[in-house]
Amino acid sequence: MSANLRSWFRPLLAMGAAALLVGAGSASAEDNVLKIGVLGVMSGPAASWGLVNKYCAETTAQWMNEKGGVQIGGKKYKIEIVAIDDKNDPKLAVSGAERLTQQDGIKYIIGPNVDTTATSIRPVVEKAGAMHFPYAFQRSLYTPPASNAVLGMIASYQAGPIIYKYLKEKKGVKSIAFVARNESDPLNQRTEGVQAAQALGLTISTSKDTYEPGTTDFFPVMTKVVKTKPDLIVLSGVAPADAPLLIKAGRELGFTGIFSTETAQDSKILAQVAGDKADGFISVGGASTPAIRSAYMEEFVQRYTKHVGEWNDEAGTKVYALEIILATLQRNPKAMGNIAEFKKTMPAFDMPNPFVKDPIKLKYTGTKYFQQPRQIGVPMVVNEFRGGTFQTLFVGAVEDK
Amino acid sequence: MEDLLGAISLQTLVNGLVTGSIYALIALGLTLIFGIMRVVNFAHGQMYMLGAFAVYYLYAEAKFNYVLALVLAIVLVGIVGYLFEVLLFRRVMRVATREENTMLLAMGTAILLENGALLAFGEKQRGVPPLIDGVLRIGEAYLPYSRLLVTVLALLLVAVLILFVRYTRTGRAMRALAQDREAACLQGVNVDRLSALGFAIGAALAGAAGGLLVTVFAINSGAGTAVSVKAFTMIMLGGAGVIAGAILGGLTLGFAEAIGYEAFPGSITYLIIFIGLILFLIVRPQGILGKPER
Numbered sequence: 001m002s003a004n005l006r007s008w009f010r011p012l013l014a015m016g017a018a019a020l021l022v023g024a025g026s027a028s029a030e031d032n033v034l035k036i037g038v039l040g041v042m043s044g045p046a047a048s049w050g051l052v053n054k055y056c057a058e059t060t061a062q063w064m065n066e067k068g069g070v071q072i073g074g075k076k077y078k079i080e081i082v083a084i085d086d087k088n089d090p091k092l093a094v095s096g097a098e099r100l101t102q103q104d105g106i107k108y109i110i111g112p113n114v115d116t117t118a119t120s121i122r123p124v125v126e127k128a129g130a131m132h133f134p135y136a137f138q139r140s141l142y143t144p145p146a147s148n149a150v151l152g153m154i155a156s157y158q159a160g161p162i163i164y165k166y167l168k169e170k171k172g173v174k175s176i177a178f179v180a181r182n183e184s185d186p187l188n189q190r191t192e193g194v195q196a197a198q199a200l201g202l203t204i205s206t207s208k209d210t211y212e213p214g215t216t217d218f219f220p221v222m223t224k225v226v227k228t229k230p231d232l233i234v235l236s237g238v239a240p241a242d243a244p245l246l247i248k249a250g251r252e253l254g255f256t257g258i259f260s261t262e263t264a265q266d267s268k269i270l271a272q273v274a275g276d277k278a279d280g281f282i283s284v285g286g287a288s289t290p291a292i293r294s295a296y297m298e299e300f301v302q303r304y305t306k307h308v309g310e311w312n313d314e315a316g317t318k319v320y321a322l323e324i325i326l327a328t329l330q331r332n333p334k335a336m337g338n339i340a341e342f343k344k345t346m347p348a349f350d351m352p353n354p355f356v357k358d359p360i361k362l363k364y365t366g367t368k369y370f371q372q373p374r375q376i377g378v379p380m381v382v383n384e385f386r387g388g389t390f391q392t393l394f395v396g397a398v399e400d401k
Numbered sequence: 402m403e404d405l406l407g408a409i410s411l412q413t414l415v416n417g418l419v420t421g422s423i424y425a426l427i428a429l430g431l432t433l434i435f436g437i438m439r440v441v442n443f444a445h446g447q448m449y450m451l452g453a454f455a456v457y458y459l460y461a462e463a464k465f466n467y468v469l470a471l472v473l474a475i476v477l478v479g480i481v482g483y484l485f486e487v488l489l490f491r492r493v494m495r496v497a498t499r500e501e502n503t504m505l506l507a508m509g510t511a512i513l514l515e516n517g518a519l520l521a522f523g524e525k526q527r528g529v530p531p532l533i534d535g536v537l538r539i540g541e542a543y544l545p546y547s548r549l550l551v552t553v554l555a556l557l558l559v560a561v562l563i564l565f566v567r568y569t570r571t572g573r574a575m576r577a578l579a580q581d582r583e584a585a586c587l588q589g590v591n592v593d594r595l596s597a598l599g600f601a602i603g604a605a606l607a608g609a610a611g612g613l614l615v616t617v618f619a620i621n622s623g624a625g626t627a628v629s630v631k632a633f634t635m636i637m638l639g640g641a642g643v644i645a646g647a648i649l650g651g652l653t654l655g656f657a658e659a660i661g662y663e664a665f666p667g668s669i670t671y672l673i674i675f676i677g678l679i680l681f682l683i684v685r686p687q688g689i690l691g692k693p694e695r
Contacts, residue, residue, distance in 0.1 A: 043515070044623035047524035182668050210667035214627025216618040217423075219416045219548075220662035241526035241621050252536050252545045253412075266525065272461075273528030273619040309523065 034070065034077040034329075034336070036061070036322060037100035039093060039121070039132075040111035042085035046239050048266070049113040049135065052314045053321070054083040057110055059304045060322045070326050073333025079326070086112055090120035097121035101128035107339060110152070110321045112136065114185045122146065131339050133321045133376070137189065142366065142374035147343060151366060151375040153317045156237065156262035157192040158369065158398050159284045163260055163382060164193075164200055166394070167232055167282070171258060175203040177230035179221060179246065182210040186237025189262065193234055205230035215242070218249040226253045235261040240314070243281070244273035251277040258282065264314045271388040278385050282393065285381035286316020288355040291392040292379065297355040313390065319355060320376050324362060327351050347373050368399050412542040413663045414656075419544070419552050421655025423614060426555040427628060428635035428647035429562060430606030434482075436579035436642030437599035439500075440490060443507040445607050446629030447514035452478045452608025453620035454522050461529040467616075474612040475605045482604020485510055486597045511625065518622035528619035551613045558609055559648060562602075566644060575599055579642055638678060640691025649689055 038057050040050025061079035069076040082104050084096035093112050100106045101124060109125065109132040112118045118136035125132050131148050137155040140146060167173040176197045180186040187210070194207050205228035211221045225233060235246055238261050247259050247270075260282035270278040288297045300319055305311045328345055329335050335342035350363040356379060366375030380397055383390035431445045442448075455474035459465040465473070493506050531547035538544075566572035577585040578595055586592055611620065631654065636642075639650025657677070661670035682688075 042524070043519055044626070047519065047621070047623055051524045179667075208666045208668075209662075212667075212671050214624075214630070216614075216624065216627070217420055217658075220413075220420070220659045221667050223412050223416060223659075224663055224667075241619070244526070244528065245618060253543050254536075269526045269528070269619075272530075273526060275530065310525075312525070 032069070032075050032077045033080050034072070035080045035082055035104055035106050036325065037104065037106040037109035038081055038083040038111055039086055039096045039100060039109050039117075040113045040135075041088040041117070042083070043087055046088055046113070046241075048240055048312060048314060050085065050111060052312050052318050053110050053113070053135070054081070055304060055308045055312075056315050056318045057081045057083070057322045059300065059307050060319065062307065063300070063303055064326075070330070072326075072329050072336060079322075082106060086117050088114060088117060090116050093117035093120050094124055097124040097128075097132075101125065101130050106130065107337065108325050108342075109133065110318075110325075114183075115141075115188060116184050118149070122149070125149075129339055131342060133325070135318075136185065137192075139370065142370040142372070144371055147372065147374070148339065149374060150346075150364065151370075152321050153264070153287075153376070153378060154262075154284055154380045154398060155369070155375075156189040157196065159262040159380060159382070160189075160193045160234075161196040161200070162380070162396060163262065163282060163284075164197055164202060164232075166382070167258060167260070168200055168202065171231075173202065173231040173258065175205045175230045176232045176234060177205040177209075177225050177228055178207040178234045178236050179209045179211070179225050180236035181238065181242070182212050183237075188237075190234075190236035193236055193262070202232075211242075216245060218242075218246050219253070222246060222249040222253055222255075226250055226255045230257060232258045232260060235259060237261075238263055238265075240264070240266045240269055243283075244270045244278060247278050247281060248274045264317055265385075265390075266313050267385060267388065267390050268310070270385055276387075279387070281385040283383050283385070283390075285383035285390055285392065286313040287378035287381055288316040288319065289313075289381050289383065289390060289392050292356045292358065292381070292395060294353075294355055294357050300355070316355075316381075317378055320362070320378050323354065324351075324364075324376055353379075365398050409660060410542075410663070411540050413659050415539065415542045415544050417656035417659035418652075419548050419655070420658060421652035422552045422555050422559075423610070423651075424631065424635055424655050425559055425648040425651030426606065426613070427610045428632050428639070428651045429559060429644065430603040430610070431632045432636045432639075432642055432644060432647035433562075433575075433606065434600055434603035435636065436644075437575055437603075438486075438490065438494075438596050439642075440494075440503050440600075441507055441633070442600075442603065443504070443629060444485075444511040444514050444625075445603075445632050446625030446627065447511050447518070448478050448482065448604045448607035448625075449611035449614075449628045450518060450620060450622065450625040451481065451514065452611030453615035453624075454518065454527065454611075454622075455608065456612040456615050457527045457529055457620060461527070467532060471609070471612045475609045478608025478611075479601040479605030483597050483601035485604070486600035490600070491593065491596065511629070515622065515625055518625075522622050524622060526619050526621045527615075529616050532616050545617075547617055551617055554613055555610070558606070562606065563644065571595070571598065634675075634678060636688070637682065638688055640688030643688070643690045643692075646688055646690035653689075 038054045040053050042050040065078050069078045086093035107130045113135045115136045115138040118134035133150045133152045135152050141149040178190045180190040265283045332345040346364045350361040353362040363377045364373035365377035382393045384393045434442045452474045456470050459470035533546040535546045574590045635650035640646030
């Protein structure tokens with residue numbers, strides 16, 4: 001090769017090599033994808049429960065991907081959400097879990113939403129060596145020998161006693177009635193609620209009244225409940241679509257006492273359907289209500305609203321799941337493909353809670369209830385509906401030990 | 402027995418009458434389509450849902466006058482029914498050799514409408530303000546004015562339909578078609594035109610029910626299936642294809658529900674209702690007013 005040729009050939013060669021290296025680096029960043037599953041009810045009367053899980057995960061994933069992905073163990077990962085509708089059917093939940101774990105190789109699944117579907121996928125998830133983050137309250141999911149599930153919210157048996165005690169002391173409630181949807185989850189919540197009320201010395205006016213899923217006319221069932229003249233009517237495990245109709249029926253039948261529930265509700269639906277008849281309704285709030293929200297949460301709300309078209313208060317609780325999963329993986333990158341490492345990290349894990357103003361820690365909690373930390377430590381926010389919106393009554397936390 | 406009699410309070414009777422009247426309106430459309438076309442419209446509940454959403458968007462969001470919103474909703478759902486018959490059912494019925502084909506098609510249209518609604522309207526419950534506020538006291542019973550108004554309007558629509566099928570030429574032709582298709586053809590009845598019209602009217606009645614009841618019960622995109630199940634129960638009870646049977650079936654179910662919830666624990670009310678229905682159908686499979694199959 002002539003001297004002239006060599007003079008420009010080497011720099012060209014160097015530039016070419018550099019381009020290849022950068023290109024190779026870029027290609028590998030593009031290839032790093034972390035798939036997270038979402039499995040829940042996304043159609044039918046309870047559709048909002050699973051859809052809000054999906055929308056929260058998608059909003060968080062989109063936000064992180066815009067920033068280039070999540071840094072885990074020295075690599076950047078794009079987050080891909082794989083969502084499946086189980087239609088609240090255990091058979092579909094099982095096939096969904098099999099698809100997520102076997103076909104997509106997913107190790108971390110957000111959901112399902114109710115006891116029946118969450119328990120149905122337990123064998124699938126355990127066999128596949130995956131973790132799931134249900135919104136079902138059944139204790140056996142989180143108590144040894146089970147260890148692959150992490151409760152994503154406050155359970156009714158955690159919130160109920162606190163709410164009843166508050167109402168007994170502050171509002172003079174002495175008698176309590178329960179009405180539940182005729183399905184496993186709400187019936188279990190009713191049973192736990194009755195036990196909590198009895199422990200507090202409250203008189204149970206009635207606790208046998210139920211309604212079928214899909215009911216829209218609640219006059220027949222509420223006629224019986226209102227007749228017993230309780231101070232408080234608890235709507236056990238009530239879906240956001242049913243709560244305003246139950247309240248409206250109760251008020252139109254002359255009930256002047258308090259309504260409460262231990263599930264999250266939607267203020268817009270309450271305002272639209274029940275209006276001022278829902279004033280005074282007590283519920284467990286989205287864990288990042290306006291009163292306690294950080295700037296980070298405000299941005300999430302705006303992004304969620306842009307992504308979905310409107311905000312849903314339930315999202316204030318369900319935003320936590322993906323955030324804490326990713327933070328745990330960042331803390332221990334070996335957990336990416338090995339849930340034993342994830343479980344090892346959980347007991348000592350904590351991080352500043354990014355969604356609330358106050359400098360509180362977000363960690364895995366629930367040892368008092370499940371003998372192991374198998375619950376996301378979301379704040380317990382108890383709301384009262386008034387004038388079309390939720391107002392925070394008080395904020396607490398689940399006792400850890 | 403004492404519990405049952407004791408449960409029949411004035412409130413129970415008021416609940417039964419209101420619920421029964423509303424159910425009758427829901428069942429009418431389904432029985433009309435079955436009577437004329439021998440098609441079980443599994444999408445009946447979804448058409449109810451469509452009517453409810455149409456009123457929600459026109460009245461609550463776009464601030465149309467309620468009556469105008471209701472009329473537009475009825476027309477819209479009627480058009481959907483017409484298009485389903487002309488574009489889908491007519492073609493399948495011409496070539497199908499088995500009844501199951503139209504049943505499958507009907508189920509397919511139900512799934513199509515439900516998922517389409519979920520995509521278009523989202524998953525949340527939607528409600529409209531009641532047309533009238535306040536509660537009427539009748540002795541010990543409470544009857545919200547909004548439910549009273551909806552009941553009166555429902556009964557009015559039922560009456561209009563009865564007058565239509567009894568006293569108009571088109572209505573009589575529909576009855577002829579329902580009673581004996583071949584004979585009606587021989588008499589010069591345009592089967593295609595009447596089938597489309599019948600389907601449209603049946604769908605429109607479902608839409609009317611949805612548009613009325615959204616003011617009382619709100620609506621979500623998953624509400625259709627439960628409405629369809631109740632509508633089938635009512636027409637089986639009253640007699641499929643018979644208008645008076647649908648009304649009787651609706652009233653019977655309404656009262657059974659009201660008394661059942663009062664007399665028995667809620668968890669077994671519908672169990673008892675369905676056991677009763679099964680036993681009744683064993684004895685009288687054509688329903689209260691239906692005619693036995695030849």
